[in-house]
Amino acid sequence: MAEGASVVFKLYCLAVLTVMAASYTVLMRYTRTVEGVRYYSTTTVFVTECAKMFFTLCILLKEHKGSIRKVTQELKGNIVGKPMEMLKMSVPSIVYAIQNNMTFIGLSNLDAATYQVTYQMKIPCTALLSVMMLGRSLSSMQWIAVFVLTGGVILVQGIGGEAVSHTSGTEGSYVVGLTALTIAVFCSGFAGVYFEKLLKGSDTSLWVRNVQMYTWGMLSAFLGVVMHDWQNVRENGFLYGYTPLVWLVVLLGSGGGIYTSIVVKYTDNIMKGFAAAAAIVLSTVASIMFMGLVVGWMFVLGASLVIAAIFLYGLPKTNTEKLPARKSGTAQNV
Ligand code: C5P
Numbered sequence: 591m592a593e594g595a596s597v598v599f600k601l602y603c604l605a606v607l608t609v610m611a612a613s614y615t616v617l618m619r620y621t622r623t624v625e626g627v628r629y630y631s632t633t634t635v636f637v638t639e640c641a642k643m644f645f646t647l648c649i650l651l652k653e654h655k656g657s658i659r660k661v662t663q664e665l666k667g668n669i670v671g672k673p674m675e676m677l678k679m680s681v682p683s684i685v686y687a688i689q690n691n692m693t694f695i696g697l698s699n700l701d702a703a704t705y706q707v708t709y710q711m712k713i714p715c716t717a718l719l720s721v722m723m724l725g726r727s728l729s730s731m732q733w734i735a736v737f738v739l740t741g742g743v744i745l746v747q748g749i750g751g752e753a754v755s756h757t758s759g760t761e762g763s764y765v766v767g768l769t770a771l772t773i774a775v776f777c778s779g780f781a782g783v784y785f786e787k788l789l790k791g792s793d794t795s796l797w798v799r800n801v802q803m804y805t806w807g808m809l810s811a812f813l814g815v816v817m818h819d820w821q822n823v824r825e826n827g828f829l830y831g832y833t834p835l836v837w838l839v840v841l842l843g844s845g846g847g848i849y850t851s852i853v854v855k856y857t858d859n860i861m862k863g864f865a866a867a868a869a870i871v872l873s874t875v876a877s878i879m880f881m882g883l884v885v886g887w888m889f890v891l892g893a894s895l896v897i898a899a900i901f902l903y904g905l906p907k908t909n910t911e912k913l914p915a916r917k918s919g920t921a922q923n924v
Pocket of ligand 1: 686687690779782785800846847848850851
């Protein structure tokens with residue numbers, strides 16, 4: 591893929607990512623709470639990492655016009671030949687593995703609305719970490735936009751007033767769910783920004799970075815299986831409870847991961863949050879128009895806040911394909 595991707599391409603990636611992420615959340619929750627047999631979520635995280643590795647290798651093979659020899663050479667040079675780079679990629683990868691396991695715990699213990707609302711804390715958390723770790727600078731107006739966006743999404747997601755109620759699970763599991771999700775929020779922000787730093791701070795291609803990352807991802811996810819579900823897996827099998835819908839969760843999770851990496855390369859982690867919010871609003875508007883969905887004032891207010899935030903942030907003008915250049919220790923505005 592060419593440097594300096596077109597706006598249409600960026601919008602396409604953001605739209606696909608959002609649709610995948612939304613369906614992933616709904617389906618993951620459905621398979622954990624409604625379907626009969628409980629599959630082991632640690633195995634799903636592992637299988638998803640393997641699927642991402644498989645897709646990434648296919649893309650690399652396509653980029654090298656089907657030459658397995660060239661792909662092997664490139665990977666050897668970047669994995670065996672650059673152990674330090676490989677080691678650095680273990681950080682976001684392991685943190686993502688923790689995040690992916692925590693979201694399963696969160697979704698298994700909280701109702702969908704509480705989950706969605708709490709998870710939106712990713713937006714300010716990611717913005718703060720982008721400033722601290724990438725030297726990006728946000729104007730006061732952009733900071734206001736970040737918080738307006740967070741408030742807007744919370745209102746939009748809280749349609750029907752169920753946002754603050756916790757209808758599923760016991761009090762104990764509610765605390766477990768919220769704690770897991772809070773950890774997931776920090777992991778999401780930190781791993782996303784760290785991955786962006788490594789990706790944009792070197793010439794190593796996105797797909798090679800992904801192979802490095804998914805190698806660690808597979809290892810740490812496997813460790814998760816061993817530590818948490820090994821006895822169960824030995825008794826019932828690795829793929830116990832895998833219905834076609836669980837495979838769909840794997841497919842959406844892996845596709846979502848790959849698109850996340852593309853979006854981070856061509857835009858940035860903060861914009862990813864803005865796009866996700868805009869898409870939630872757009873999909874709800876589509877449901878109102880075509881499926882007769884009825885929404886209350888909370889949605890109208892939330893949607894207005896999201897739109898206002900996009901303009902306040904100055905989204906169309908912002909180009910963050912490269913990291914801000916640091917001049918004598920201070921970060922430039924991007
Ligand atoms: O919730 P959030 O947007 O932070 O989730 C990002 C997801 O994208 C994680 O599940 C992570 O495993 C995945 N990802 C990936 N490849 C990357 C970067 C992120 O699969 N290069």
